[in-house]
Every structure is written in C-alpha cells, then in structure tokens.
Amino acid sequence: MATLTQTAYYTRRTLKWGSFLVLFLIVFRWAWNGFITYWLAKHPPPPPPPTVAFGKLPQLQFPDQTKGSLTFKLETVTGTTPDLGDRAHVFFMPAKRANLLALERATTQAARLGFNLPPQKLTDTLYRWANATPLSTNLDLDIIYGHFLLTASWQQDPTLLDAPNLPNTTPAVIEAQDYLADAGLLPEDLKTGRTQVSFLRASANDFIPAPSLSEAEFVQVDLFRQDLPAGKVYTATPSAGLVRLIFSGNTNTGKRIVSLAYNYFPVNYDQSATYPLKASSQAWAELQSGQGYIATLPTTGNQATVRRVSLGFYDAPTPQTFLQPIYVFEGDNNFVAYVPALDSKWVE
Structure with missing residues (x-):
C-alpha cells in the first residue's frame, strides 16, 4: 500500500509531465495550423471551372467601321500586357419579343414624352410620332425594344440661341434624371451610373x-450604365452615354430638350455565369491584326501607342442578349480600342 509520501511524489510527477504534454499539444497545434495556412497560401486549391451556364454565346456586334492604316505600339509600365485572370462574368439581358401590345405600350411611352398624335409607321418595328408646335419635333421609337431618337428642329427658332437659362453641370444632370424619371425611363443602374456634361x-x-x-448655347448630358465590380462598362463611343440629352436655354416645355437619344437595354444582374477568357496577349495580337474595334482614333497621327490594358464590359447601342467582357486598350491622343475577351471556343 502506497504511503502518503509516495502518493504525493507520483502526483507531482503526473502533474509535471501532464503539464508538459498539454503545452506540447498546444504548441504542436499552433505550429500545425500555421503550417496548413502557409501550405494553402503557397498551394491554393484550384478554383472550380467556369460555369459557362449559358452555353455558347453570340459574337459581340460592334458598329461597322473602316479601319485606317494604324500601327500599334505597346508602352505599358511592364512592357507587356497584364494578367487579368482566366475568367469573367457574363450577364443575361432579357430579350423582348413582338406582341400585340407593343404598339399600345409604345403609344403610352410617346404620350409621356409629350407626343399625343397617331404615329406614322416607318418599318414593322419603327414608328414616328410628330409634334408641329412649339417646335417641329420627331420621335422615332422602336416599339419592341423601346430605344428611340427625339429630334427637334431647333434651327427654326433663333431665340433658342439666346441661352439665359442654361443649366450648369450638376443642375443639368439633375434635370436630365428628373425628366427621364417622370417618363419612366430611369432604371436604377442608369440612375447610379456615370454622367458627363458638355x-x-x-x-x-x-x-x-x-x-x-x-x-x-446648349448643354449636353450623357448618362452611362453603372460600372461593375469586375470592370467599367463601355459604350461603342466612349464619350457617348446610353442616353444623351441636349438642353436649350429656353424653359418652355416643348423647346427645352432639342435632342434625346435613348439606347438603354436592361441587364439582369441576378442571372450571370462565368466564362473563360483568352489571354490579354492574344487580344493584343488580334488588335494588331485588325480584329479589334477602334472606339476612338488617335487625335493625331497614324500610330496608336497603348499605355493601359484593362477588362471591361461592352454596352452596345443595339439590343444584345448578354453583357459580355472586353479587353480595353487605351493610349496616347485619346486612343481607345476593344477586343472581345471570351475564349473563342465559347463564342459562335
């Protein structure tokens, strides 16, 4: 039978080695967790493959253009095109289809813009509404997709060139947004997008x-779709918004807006998929071989010196079914060019 002294001795040894064991386990666990964290940082698991949930996508349709004899030179900070990742999001744009109510809806929209007379049919989808007073004004509206062009014959009234009530930058934007909102033409991604006043x-x-x-004598307001976290949204002409209004200095309702181009098409941001990208170096080679779209020619000379390459999204002036990514090449003398960014095997 153990004596009291022996019991105390073994208790002390047990506590001593037990404490060492607990300390060892704590240090080991801390070191192991640190090793796992380091290993994962150096050897991250591969991301899941792009979802390509929409299948093959239609080719981007850029406006027709005659390409001049441009030469290209790459002058980025690194001397090469950047690595902008291996995938990007594509967003669904709901398609509208012809139906029996299209003309009725378009007539309601025209009335909101101040046109109440019966329209003239120009094509199966394009109709023209006209006002004779206070200025001769036409509204050419696509009854399916809703884009339109409003033009007033401002040249008929020389008093419009006297501009006592032209709005400055901020008031012009507010007035443009208020006008569009009253007409039911200011969706959230247009309301929160970039603006430009000229x-x-x-x-x-x-x-x-x-x-x-x-x-x-006039003030022009351009409204753009809001940019996305993955990149800026670009129009066919970078300086022209999806919506462009031109104001006169006359506050008469029928003479205030002398031009309004509306080319907004909705995007469903909740319906998206990821698609593989071509390398930016491949896009640069395609631009050099004439396969890109020149959004803005250099203001002088025939050489396009590219200083910056980024990933953006193309907002076409005509209806499209998807908001797709593009490589954007920007450089000296306001040069801007676009190249479709998706891997060509996912485009048809």
Whole structure:
C-alpha cells in the first residue's frame, strides 16, 4: 500500500509531465495550423471551372467601321500586357419579343414624352410620332425594344440661341434624371451610373463644343450604365452615354430638350455565369491584326501607342442578349480600342 509520501511524489510527477504534454499539444497545434495556412497560401486549391451556364454565346456586334492604316505600339509600365485572370462574368439581358401590345405600350411611352398624335409607321418595328408646335419635333421609337431618337428642329427658332437659362453641370444632370424619371425611363443602374456634361454651341445645322458655359448655347448630358465590380462598362463611343440629352436655354416645355437619344437595354444582374477568357496577349495580337474595334482614333497621327490594358464590359447601342467582357486598350491622343475577351471556343 502506497504511503502518503509516495502518493504525493507520483502526483507531482503526473502533474509535471501532464503539464508538459498539454503545452506540447498546444504548441504542436499552433505550429500545425500555421503550417496548413502557409501550405494553402503557397498551394491554393484550384478554383472550380467556369460555369459557362449559358452555353455558347453570340459574337459581340460592334458598329461597322473602316479601319485606317494604324500601327500599334505597346508602352505599358511592364512592357507587356497584364494578367487579368482566366475568367469573367457574363450577364443575361432579357430579350423582348413582338406582341400585340407593343404598339399600345409604345403609344403610352410617346404620350409621356409629350407626343399625343397617331404615329406614322416607318418599318414593322419603327414608328414616328410628330409634334408641329412649339417646335417641329420627331420621335422615332422602336416599339419592341423601346430605344428611340427625339429630334427637334431647333434651327427654326433663333431665340433658342439666346441661352439665359442654361443649366450648369450638376443642375443639368439633375434635370436630365428628373425628366427621364417622370417618363419612366430611369432604371436604377442608369440612375447610379456615370454622367458627363458638355457645353455646345450651334454651327450651321449642327453642334460643336463650347469652351465654357458662358460661351455655350446648349448643354449636353450623357448618362452611362453603372460600372461593375469586375470592370467599367463601355459604350461603342466612349464619350457617348446610353442616353444623351441636349438642353436649350429656353424653359418652355416643348423647346427645352432639342435632342434625346435613348439606347438603354436592361441587364439582369441576378442571372450571370462565368466564362473563360483568352489571354490579354492574344487580344493584343488580334488588335494588331485588325480584329479589334477602334472606339476612338488617335487625335493625331497614324500610330496608336497603348499605355493601359484593362477588362471591361461592352454596352452596345443595339439590343444584345448578354453583357459580355472586353479587353480595353487605351493610349496616347485619346486612343481607345476593344477586343472581345471570351475564349473563342465559347463564342459562335
């Protein structure tokens, strides 16, 4: 039978080695967790493959253009095109189809814009509404997709060139957004998108830039779709929004807006898929071989010096079924060009 002294001795040894064991397990667990974290950081598991949930996608349709004899030079910081990842999101754009209510809906929209007379049929989908007063004004509206062009014969009224009530930058944006909202034409991604205000003056039957508001006869407001976390949204002409309004300085309702181009088509941001990208170096080679779209030519010379390559999304001026990614090449003298970014095997 153990004595009290022996019991105390073995208890102390047990506590001593037990403490060492607990300490060892704590240190071992901490070291093991650190090793696992380091290993995963250096050897991350491969991401799941792109979902390609929409199957093969239609080719992007850029406006027709005649390409000049441009030469290209890459002058990025690294001297090469950047690695912008191996995949990107594609967003679904709901398609609209012809139906018996299309003309009725378009007539309601025209009335919201101040056109109440019966329209003239130009094509199966394009109709023209007209107002004779206070200015001769036409509204050409696609009854299926809803895009339209409103043009007023502002040249008929020389008093419009006297611009006592031209709005400055911020008031012009607010007025444009209020006008569109009242007409039911300001969806959230247009309301929260970029805006651009320009000052114009008349030159014969057209508009030319004015250096400041004090020298302007008209104010132009461009509204763009909101940019996405994965990239900026670009239109066919980078300086032109999906919606462009031109205001005169006359506050008469029928004379205030002398031009309105509306080319907005909705995007379903909740319906998206990921698709593999071609390498940016391949896109650069395609641009050099004439396969890209020149959004803005260099203002001088025939050489396009590219300083920046990024990933964006193309917002076409005509209906499309998907908002797709593009490589954007930007450089000297305002040069901008686009190349479709998706791997060609997923495009038809």
